[in-house]
Amino acid sequence: MSEQPTGGDAVVQALEQAGVRVVFGLISIHNLPIYDALQRRGTIRAITCRSEAGAANMADAYARASGQLGVVITSTGAGAGNAMGSLVEAQTAGSPVLHLTGNIASTAHGLGRGAIHETKDQLGMLQAVSKAAWRVPAPAAIPTTLHAAIEAALTAPRGVASVEIPIDFQYAAVPPLALPPPAPSRRAPAPDAVRAAAARLARARRPLIVSGSGILAAEAAAELRALAEALGAGVVTSGAGRGALPEDHPLCLGNHGNSAAVHELLATVDVLLLVGTRARPNELVDWASRLPPTIVQVDADPLAMGRTFPVTVPVLGDARLALAALREALPRDTRPDPEYAEAIAATRAAAVAALRQRMGPYTAVLDALHARLPRDAIKVRDVTVATSAWGNRLLAIYEPRTSIHAVGGGIGQGLAMAIGAQLARPDRRVVLLVGDGGLMCNIGELACAAQERTPIVIVLFNDGGYGVLRAIQEHRLDGRHIGVDLQPPDFVRLTTAFGGWARRVGDLTQFDAALAEALESRRPALIELDMAAIGAPAATFAGPPPG
Numbered sequence: 001m002s003e004q005p006t007g008g009d010a011v012v013q014a015l016e017q018a019g020v021r022v023v024f025g026l027i028s029i030h031n032l033p034i035y036d037a038l039q040r041r042g043t044i045r046a047i048t049c050r051s052e053a054g055a056a057n058m059a060d061a062y063a064r065a066s067g068q069l070g071v072v073i074t075s076t077g078a079g080a081g082n083a084m085g086s087l088v089e090a091q092t093a094g095s096p097v098l099h100l101t102g103n104i105a106s107t108a109h110g111l112g113r114g115a116i117h118e119t120k121d122q123l124g125m126l127q128a129v130s131k132a133a134w135r136v137p138a139p140a141a142i143p144t145t146l147h148a149a150i151e152a153a154l155t156a157p158r159g160v161a162s163v164e165i166p167i168d169f170q171y172a173a174v175p176p177l178a179l180p181p182p183a184p185s186r187r188a189p190a191p192d193a194v195r196a197a198a199a200r201l202a203r204a205r206r207p208l209i210v211s212g213s214g215i216l217a218a219e220a221a222a223e224l225r226a227l228a229e230a231l232g233a234g235v236v237t238s239g240a241g242r243g244a245l246p247e248d249h250p251l252c253l254g255n256h257g258n259s260a261a262v263h264e265l266l267a268t269v270d271v272l273l274l275v276g277t278r279a280r281p282n283e284l285v286d287w288a289s290r291l292p293p294t295i296v297q298v299d300a301d302p303l304a305m306g307r308t309f310p311v312t313v314p315v316l317g318d319a320r321l322a323l324a325a326l327r328e329a330l331p332r333d334t335r336p337d338p339e340y341a342e343a344i345a346a347t348r349a350a351a352v353a354a355l356r357q358r359m360g361p362y363t364a365v366l367d368a369l370h371a372r373l374p375r376d377a378i379k380v381r382d383v384t385v386a387t388s389a390w391g392n393r394l395l396a397i398y399e400p401r402t403s404i405h406a407v408g409g410g411i412g413q414g415l416a417m418a419i420g421a422q423l424a425r426p427d428r429r430v431v432l433l434v435g436d437g438g439l440m441c442n443i444g445e446l447a448c449a450a451q452e453r454t455p456i457v458i459v460l461f462n463d464g465g466y467g468v469l470r471a472i473q474e475h476r477l478d479g480r481h482i483g484v485d486l487q488p489p490d491f492v493r494l495t496t497a498f499g500g501w502a503r504r505v506g507d508l509t510q511f512d513a514a515l516a517e518a519l520e521s522r523r524p525a526l527i528e529l530d531m532a533a534i535g536a537p538a539a540t541f542a543g544p545p546p547g
Contacts, residue, residue, distance in 0.1 A: 379402060
C-alpha cells in the first residue's frame with residue numbers, strides 16, 4: 001500500500017475526529033484500504049469478529065453500554081447482507097451505529113457484469129434497515145459524507161447510519177481534511193408546551209410516568225428522577241429504558257407495564273407522562289382500554305407524537321432539556337395523593353411476587369445473580385424462555401446502560417452483544433442469559449471472546465430446542481412440535497475448546513458456587529443449566545400476545 005493518504009486514511013481520520021476508539025468487523029477485498037489505514041495509523045482498535053452479524057451486534061451493544069458511537073465495517077454484497085438482521089435490531093433499539101461497507105468500483109455500478117460481491121441495489125438494502133444511508137459520490141467527499149453520517153447516527157432519534165464507499169475511492173488519493181467533531185443537535189422544547197404540560201402535571205394527584213430508551217439516549221436519568229420525586233409519580237420503564245431509575249427506588253415500577261398489578265394501578269391514574277418511548281403494545285398490552293383523561297408526551301421525534309396513544313399535551317424536544325424545563329416550571333407545592341406512594345410500593349411487590357411464583361426452582365438463579373453481581377454489572381439477555389418469562393423484568397437493573405437485550409425480539413444476538421458490552425466497559429462485569437438455540441446462532445463469536453480476552457459469564461438455559469416457540473406450539477397447536485427440538489453440542493467441551501471456563505449444572509443448589517468460580521476465572525465462562533435435570537418452571541411462558 002502507498003504511504004500517500006488514501007480514501008482509507010480519510011475514513012479513519014473521520015473516525016478519529018469523532019472520537020472513535022474501537023471498531024468491529026471483518027476484513028475483505030472491498031474494505032482492505034480502510035483496514036490498512038487502521039493498522040498504519042494505530043489510533044483505533046479493530047476487533048476481528050467471526051461474522052458480519054456478530055460484528056454489527058457488537059457495535060450495537062458497544063453503543064448501548066458506552067453511549068458513544070458504535071462502528072461496524074463489513075464487506076460488500078453478501079457481506080453487507082449478513083449484517084442486515086443485526087442492523088435491524090440496532091435501528092429498532094435506536095442505537096447510534098455507523099455501518100461502513102465497500103462497493104464494487106464506481107465505474108462498474110449498475111452494469112450487471114457479475115463483478116465479485118456485486119449486488120443489485122446495495123444502497124436500497126442499506127436504506128431499508130438504517131435511519132439514513134449514503135453512497136460516497138467521489139473520493140474527496142469521504143470526509144464530509146462520514147461527518148454527516150456520524151451526526152445523523154448521534155442525533156435524536158438515534159439510529160443506524162450506513163455509508164458505502166466504492167473500492168476505487170478507497171484506494172484513491174484523498175488529501176487530509178480537518179473537520180470539527182460531529183455535533184449532534186438537541187431540540188429545546190417550546191416554552192408554551194412546557195407551561196401547558198407543567199400545569200397538567202401540577203394538578204395531578206396520581207401521575208404515572210412511562211420512561212423509554214429516549215431517557216438513556218438523552219442522558220436524562222437525573223432529570224427523570226428529579227421530576228418523578230417532585231411529582232411523587234410512579235415510573236414504569238420500557239424494556240429498552242431500564243436503568244433510567246434504579247429498580248429499588250421507591251417510585252420505580254420497573255418493566256412491569258403488562259402486569260395485572262400495574263393495570264389495576266393504572267385505573268387510578270389521572271395523568272400519564274410518556275417520555276422517549278413508543279409505548280410498545282407487548283409491554284403494555286391493553287392499556288388503551290384504561291387510559292387516564294390526560295396524556296402528556298415528551299419526545300424528540302415529531303413522528304412519535306400520538307403514534308400509540310392520543311396526546312393531550314405534546315412536548316417536542318430533547319428529553320433532558322424537556323424534563324429539566326418541566327421540573328423548573330412546576331410549582332413547589334405539588335401535592336400527590338398521600339396514599340399513592342404506598343400504592344406504588346404494593347403494586348411493585350405484587351408484580352414481582354407473581355413473576356417469582358411462576359419461576360419455580362429458577363428463583364435460585366435469580367437470587368444468586370443478585371447476590372454475586374455488583375450494582376453496576378451489565379446484564380445482557382438473548383431471547384429465551386428465562387429472559388422472556390422473568391429476566392427482562394426481575395433481573396434487577398440499577399444504573400443506565402447496564403441492561404441490554406434484543407429489543408426487536410430476534411434470537412441469537414446475545415453472545416455478540418455481551419462481547420461488545422464488555423469491550424465498551426472493561427471495568428464492568430458482564431453476564432449473559434441465553435438459551436441453547438440462541439447461543440448456536442452465533443457460536444463462532446466465542447472465538448472472538450477468547451481472542452479479545454473478554455471475561456463475560458454466560459448462563460446457558462439448555463432445554464434442547466427453541467423453548468419459547470415450543471411452548472407457543474403446545475399452547476396454540478395442540479402440542480404439536482414443528483422445528484423446535486434441536487440436537488445440542490457438548491457446550492462445556494465446546495467452550496473449553498475455545499479457551500474458556502465451563503461447568504454443567506443439573507442441580508440448582510450448585511449454581512451459586514459455579515457462578516462464583518465463573519466470575520473468578522476472568523476469561524469467557526459458561527454455566528450450562530441442564531433444564532431436563534433441573535425441571536421445568538412452575539408456569540409455562542407461551543410467548544407474547546399475537547399480532
